Amino acid sequence: MTVTLDNPATVPAPFGDRFAHVARLDPPAGALLLLSGQVGVNDDGVVVAPGDVRAQSERIFELIGGLLAAHGAGFADVLHIRTFMTDLGDLAGYAAVRNRHFPGPKPASTTVEVNRLFLDGAVIEVEVTAAVPAA
Template sequence: MSSARDVVFPAGRQALYERHRYSPAVRANGLLFVSGQVGSRPDGSPEPELEAQVRLAFQNLNAVLAAAGASFADVIDVTIFIVDPASKFERIWNLVLAEFWGEAPHPTATAIGVTWLYGFDFEIKVVAKLPEAPAA
């Protein structure tokens, strides 16, 4: 059995992931495990405004999903991390549901309040079921 990981890199961000020494996503057993995505600009710095940061985190997430041939519709489990959730949860939750989650049925979701995210206010990690390849 090979121990090589089947890593997925979104276009244009491989150097950023290599610099921080982690994989954006790994395929395994028909699933895609996506590392936490933040609202980082191309240079890795945080988008300062909260709503723009959340939107950018989802854009970064969607780029990883697309690189694996998936979309948010394939996501089955979501974990979000929020710094200071007492003041930010409602704004983030309403933004996420309205703009990115689409129609029911929704994925499972867990929200966790944290004290630090390396300068970010929001992070999202997901597990998605990879679409099955069409029969040849």
């Protein structure tokens, strides 16, 4: 499987080198994972630290890491991240947590502000797409 994270010269560079414009997958084998959006909930399904983007982001990436690991993947296998935030003013707090999980090439990314999320107190939801290498 060949994965290429690319920023072609035919378009403007990503803002602040925070993401790749294109994630290309050429799989002779392997699998593609499409994770549902994750919110920062504890093991009982209760929102952790209502209104706190950093605490919720920490929990979200813990959950995503567990889902990826259960399928033989890790953060280095993530091709795309889609983030829904109730306040883009919280972007720096989220970015500080997210960047620790992606120290190398950044995956393709979409971040949008939404009016609200499905659980009261949740301020961020993150979904990812990942490529699992063949065993």
